[in-house]
Structures are given as structure tokens and as C-alpha cells.
Amino acid sequence: MSRPEPSPHADPLRVWFRFIRLSRRVTAAIGTELRALGLSIPQFDVLSTLTEREGLTQQELAERLYVTKGNVSGLIDRLVEAGLVERRAIPGDRRSHALHLTEAGRDLAVRGLAAQAAYVGRTLGRIAPQDLASFERLVLEWRELARADGAAR
Structure with missing residues (x-):
């Protein structure tokens, strides 16, 4: 791939x-x-x-x-x-x-x-473990930014 x-x-x-x-x-x-x-x-x-x-x-x-x-x-x-x-x-x-x-x-x-x-x-399970961990970190960071933006409105 x-x-x-x-x-x-x-x-x-x-x-x-x-x-x-x-x-x-x-x-x-x-x-x-x-x-x-x-x-x-x-x-x-x-x-x-x-x-x-x-x-x-x-x-x-x-x-x-x-x-x-x-x-x-x-x-x-x-x-x-x-x-x-x-x-x-x-x-x-x-x-x-x-x-x-x-x-x-x-x-x-x-x-x-x-x-x-x-x-x-x-699909997602075929991503290298270290890349998956990085992706999870980024998704969680984005989620927190989205929550903070929603709370500020």
C-alpha cells in the first residue's frame, strides 16, 4: 500500500x-x-x-x-x-x-x-501503531479545541 x-x-x-x-x-x-x-x-x-x-x-x-x-x-x-x-x-x-x-x-x-x-x-487497524497513537493524540487535541470553541459561544 x-x-x-x-x-x-x-x-x-x-x-x-x-x-x-x-x-x-x-x-x-x-x-x-x-x-x-x-x-x-x-x-x-x-x-x-x-x-x-x-x-x-x-x-x-x-x-x-x-x-x-x-x-x-x-x-x-x-x-x-x-x-x-x-x-x-x-x-x-x-x-x-x-x-x-x-x-x-x-x-x-x-x-x-x-x-x-x-x-x-x-482499515484503521492497518496503520502503524506509532502513527495510530499520533493520530489519536491529534484527534483528542482537536476535540478539546472544538469543545472549548463551543463553550466560548
């Missing part, structure tokens, strides 16, 4: 566009893999999040996924209808429900996570 050489005078805007294009490419690729399992990316986001922490309310789930509660509501309705997620009453709270995976939902989430891990292994 030949590695493209970055410019010695990297332009932040050019790097930004490359990063956005890469994000679109990998999102499309994993979307194809998930569709083969019968999942959309938003459905997988919900199922995989619930594998990490069941019992979230729709509001908590929306916050974790960086979407509105309205966006999550219809998605949860469809996942409940498909038998993948169930809503359980929260004692003392008549307005919210805790979200839990069904056995079928957990199985599908695990298969989706395996597909995602396989794709990452075939």
Missing part, C-alpha cells in the same frame, strides 16, 4: 476537507455493512449505545447521540415495533420510560459491533 505524503505546509482547511470526505467514506462503508444486517446507522447507534448502558430514558439517549429527543422518539417507536427495544416504566416517573434491549436487539447489536470492528480492523 503506498502512502500519500502530506504537504510539508499543511493547510488546515484542506485537512478539514480531507477529514470530512474520509468521514463520509467510512460512514457509507459501515452503512453498507449494517444494511446487510438489516440496520440503519441511526438504529445501530441506538442499539450499540444501549449495549453500553441500558435503562436510559429517551432524553438521556438523545443527549448521548447528540440528537433531539424528537429524533430519538420515532426511532425508538420503530425499534420497539421491530421487537429490538422495549420501554419499561420507571417507578415514580409517569412521563419517562427506561429503554432496554430485547434478546433479539442485543443479538443484532453484537453482530453490528462485530461488523464495525471488522471494518475498523481492515
Whole structure:
């Protein structure tokens, strides 16, 4: 595999566009893999999040996924209808429900996570460990700059 050489005078805007294009490419690729399992990316986001922490309310789930509660509501309705997620009453709270995976939902989430891990292994996993560590450091630094910029606004 030949590695493209970055410019010695990297332009932040050019790097930004490359990063956005890469994000679109990998999102499309994993979307194809998930569709083969019968999942959309938003459905997988919900199922995989619930594998990490069941019992979230729709509001908590929306916050974790960086979407509105309205966006999550219809998605949860469809996942409940498909038998993948169930809503359980929260004692003392008549307005919210805790979200839990069904056995079928957990199985599908695990298969989706395996597909995602396989794709990452075939792509990002082939980068040299020291380069991957540098990339992670840069992504974390960028994340902190983005957070600080968002907090300043």
C-alpha cells in the first residue's frame, strides 16, 4: 500500500476537507455493512449505545447521540415495533420510560459491533501503531479545541 505524503505546509482547511470526505467514506462503508444486517446507522447507534448502558430514558439517549429527543422518539417507536427495544416504566416517573434491549436487539447489536470492528480492523487497524497513537493524540487535541470553541459561544 503506498502512502500519500502530506504537504510539508499543511493547510488546515484542506485537512478539514480531507477529514470530512474520509468521514463520509467510512460512514457509507459501515452503512453498507449494517444494511446487510438489516440496520440503519441511526438504529445501530441506538442499539450499540444501549449495549453500553441500558435503562436510559429517551432524553438521556438523545443527549448521548447528540440528537433531539424528537429524533430519538420515532426511532425508538420503530425499534420497539421491530421487537429490538422495549420501554419499561420507571417507578415514580409517569412521563419517562427506561429503554432496554430485547434478546433479539442485543443479538443484532453484537453482530453490528462485530461488523464495525471488522471494518475498523481492515482499515484503521492497518496503520502503524506509532502513527495510530499520533493520530489519536491529534484527534483528542482537536476535540478539546472544538469543545472549548463551543463553550466560548
